[in-house]
Amino acid sequence: DTEVTQTPKHLVMGMTNKKSLKCEQHMGHRAMYWYKQKAKKPPELMFVYSYEKLSINESVPSRFSPECPNSSLLNLHLHALQPEDSALYLCASSQARGTDTQYFGPGTRLTVL
Amino acid sequence: QKEVEQNSGPLSVPEGAIASLNCTYSDRGSQSFFWYRQYSGKSPELIMFIYSNGDKEDGRFTAQLNKASQYVSLLIRDSQPSDSATYLCAPLGTDSWGKLQFGAGTQVVVTP
Numbered sequence: 001d002t003e004v005t006q007t008p009k010h011l012v013m014g015m016t017n018k019k020s021l022k023c024e025q026h027m028g029h030r031a032m033y034w035y036k037q038k039a040k041k042p043p044e045l046m047f048v049y050s051y052e053k054l055s056i057n058e059s060v061p062s063r064f065s066p067e068c069p070n071s072s073l074l075n076l077h078l079h080a081l082q083p084e085d086s087a088l089y090l091c092a093s094s095q096a097r098g099t100d101t102q103y104f105g106p107g108t109r110l111t112v113l
Numbered sequence: 114q115k116e117v118e119q120n121s122g123p124l125s126v127p128e129g130a131i132a133s134l135n136c137t138y139s140d141r142g143s144q145s146f147f148w149y150r151q152y153s154g155k156s157p158e159l160i161m162f163i164y165s166n167g168d169k170e171d172g173r174f175t176a177q178l179n180k181a182s183q184y185v186s187l188l189i190r191d192s193q194p195s196d197s198a199t200y201l202c203a204p205l206g207t208d209s210w211g212k213l214q215f216g217a218g219t220q221v222v223v224t225p
Contacts, residue, residue, distance in 0.1 A: 042201060090157070106155070
């Protein structure tokens with residue numbers, strides 16, 4: 001079973017809102033990823049969580065905050081977002097970081113008004 | 114120079130024909146290569162992965178890898194309308210991130 005689940009599927013939020021995106025995998029994978037994808041562009045890596053260590057793409061603004069409650073869950077907390085943050089947010093997981101196939105969840109379509 | 118280059122397309126292919134997608138990459142250390150299919154508005158779906166030089170076949174899909182030329186390709190035989198999608202080439206990077214280095218993708222349109 002190569003399933004990664006994400007909730008919600010769609011999210012509309014104002015620039016003053018605080019919301020969270022959730023990602024879960026039950027494959028025993030040890031690495032989880034958040035990507036951002038704008039229309040007609042490839043996914044861009046935002047964060048990697050692997051073996052209890054978080055790696056952050058320095059270009060990602062602090063209004064995005066990842067959290068990993070346990071090895072199968074990866075949340076993305078959103079605060080004071082801008083309209084340009086509207087995108088498809090993808091979660092992925094792999095057995096290990098940097099050596100293995102990444103499987104993607106269905107994504108959350110985020111719209112910031 | 115982009116790290117991963119793909120023809121953006123659209124690549125128009127008659128139904129039943131072979132679609133040929135090309136990808137070149139700049140990271141000579143890359144050892145693993147992935148092809149993802151992405152339908153409009155959906156998430157990427159793994160189609161093939163290849164680690165060794167040569168060909169790898171899986172159903173109607175064949176991946177070809179030439180590390181010396183830093184070139185990887187995907188052939189889709191007997192193309193079907195359901196193959197109409199964007200195909201993303203993604204070598205696995207060798208930096209500490211271990212991240213997939215996505216190309217911009219090639220849009221394939223299979224015409225009945």
